[in-house]
Amino acid sequence: MDAENELAVDTITRTETERAGLQPRSLLLQDWPRVLAILIGVCIATAVSVAWVDLPLAKFILGKLGSGPTQFVVQAQYPDLLDVFVAIVTVCSWVAYVILRRHHTGTRFVCWLQVIGTAVPLSYTAKDLLKAVFGRVNTRYWINHPYHFEFRWLQASDQFFGFPSGHLAVVGAILFAIMHYYPRAKSWCWAAMLLFGAALIVSEYHFLGDVIAGGYVGWLAFAAARELPGTVPSSRSS
Numbered sequence: 001m002d003a004e005n006e007l008a009v010d011t012i013t014r015t016e017t018e019r020a021g022l023q024p025r026s027l028l029l030q031d032w033p034r035v036l037a038i039l040i041g042v043c044i045a046t047a048v049s050v051a052w053v054d055l056p057l058a059k060f061i062l063g064k065l066g067s068g069p070t071q072f073v074v075q076a077q078y079p080d081l082l083d084v085f086v087a088i089v090t091v092c093s094w095v096a097y098v099i100l101r102r103h104h105t106g107t108r109f110v111c112w113l114q115v116i117g118t119a120v121p122l123s124y125t126a127k128d129l130l131k132a133v134f135g136r137v138n139t140r141y142w143i144n145h146p147y148h149f150e151f152r153w154l155q156a157s158d159q160f161f162g163f164p165s166g167h168l169a170v171v172g173a174i175l176f177a178i179m180h181y182y183p184r185a186k187s188w189c190w191a192a193m194l195l196f197g198a199a200l201i202v203s204e205y206h207f208l209g210d211v212i213a214g215g216y217v218g219w220l221a222f223a224a225a226r227e228l229p230g231t232v233p234s235s236r237s238s
Helices: 002-019 032-065 068-075 082-104 108-134 139-144 166-181 183-202 208-225
Strands: none
Touching: 032 139, 032 183, 032 208, 082 108, 082 166, 108 166, 108 208, 166 183, 166 208, 183 208
């Protein structure tokens, strides 16, 4: 009877977990058609943006905001605190995870901590590797050197290190994790991601293509982190 009860409880737990949209399945392996479709869509959108949208859009924004009282938006030297942000989020996530998992194993929040503690540094590392491969011109360098609008493959430097957007990759990884574990916040997370991406474009911090690719890197980092054991919350403790 004990074995039958355990099996029944396990079946109920899995069923409730599936209904909650938190199936213990692989996002990358079992959902590979979806991953492939998203990759193809992102590649097409990025290619179209690079070929026909990025430069006209950047020139339009520069023309509208590059002079007068709004020139500070595209000319101000904003401090780049992404390194600090990544370090703080990663350390705090893992410290909180280690402390809370002793008594709250299987809760959504603890699972989320584990995922972002992995996805954030993963997205940061991935964007650095991709930037070194693509070597695309930074928008701030392009503003003062408008004749430069190219990719310098495998020849990245401080001036050619703009693709994909590391800011959206890192923030996107966090937001995708929130959407996964707290579906009710999905609309707010999408709105936050779109506003953040728009801010990066309007401030001439990135081209549109950089932002599109950065968002995909963030989702991919989240999906990879979701593959770790212990990232599916139990229905009883969620």
